[in-house]
Amino acid sequence: ALPGDYLSGVADRVGVRLEKLLLDNRDTLRDPDSPLAGKRLAVCPLGVSPPAQAVAPAPGPALDPAPAPAPVAVTILLAEPSPLESRATQLRSLLGLRAAVDRQGTLAWSAEKGADAGYCSFYGITCDTQGDVSKIVLAQAKLGGTLPPASVLNGLSALTGIDLGATSISGTLPSDWGALAQLEDIRIGGNPGITGSLLPSWAGLTRLKVLYLK
Incomplete structure (x- = not known):
């Protein structure tokens, strides 16, 4: 002390x-x-105990890895064009055709008359029960134009036949008409002004049954 x-x-x-x-x-x-x-x-x-040492907790059971998420099937629905849109597209195609083949102004086709499937009443036009253009027959009409490219007719998805025989059209056969695979009947004979031979690209017309070029 x-x-x-x-x-x-x-x-x-x-x-x-x-x-x-x-x-x-x-x-x-x-x-x-x-x-x-x-x-x-x-x-x-x-009676005074030494300070207790900290004891690490026993490791718990190993956790299983989380399962990978199951694949989810996704269905993508492509909206069909409305009847109004389809008719407007078909009318544009018909007016484009007139602009190409009718240099004489013979066809009285117009946007006003063709609205709301009114194009089904155009001269030379046949429509199916859905109001879709299925045939174009303008044979013997004095038109004097040229054949349009396939892009003009692309809006006529139900078109199966086109007859422009003896209409005084001229020029060459469009190389891209082979893309119009729905066509079954093409008649453009009787037009001496059309030159050239049948193109290999027309092999794309897999449904074609009638082809008249003479």
Whole structure:
């Protein structure tokens, strides 16, 4: 003990209850408040356990990897053109055809008369029950123009036959008509002004049954 120490102060400093410190030194001390200078004290903090070491938690069971998401089937529906859109497209194709073949102004086709499937009443035009152009027969009409490219007729998806025989048209056979695969009957004979020979690209006309070029 240091000079000026008291038992109560030592007990506080070493963290031992005063009663236990006094009990352990009962042969040396009688008064807990008596000076301790020059005395040897037994300090036995019994019952004080060393600080416990932190124990890491036991690892839990391994988690199974999350299953891959199942593939999802996606159906893409392509919208069909409305009847109004289809009719407008067909009318544009017919007016484009007139612009190409009718240099004489023979055909009285117009946008006003052809609106809302009115084109089915055009001279030389035949429509099916759905109001789609299925045949164009203008044979013997004095037109004097040229054959249009396939892009002009692309809007006539139900067209199976076209007859422009003896209409005074001229020029060469369009190389891209082979793309008009729905055509079954083509008649453009009787037009001496048409030159050239049948093109290999016309092999795309896989449904063609009648071809008259003479």
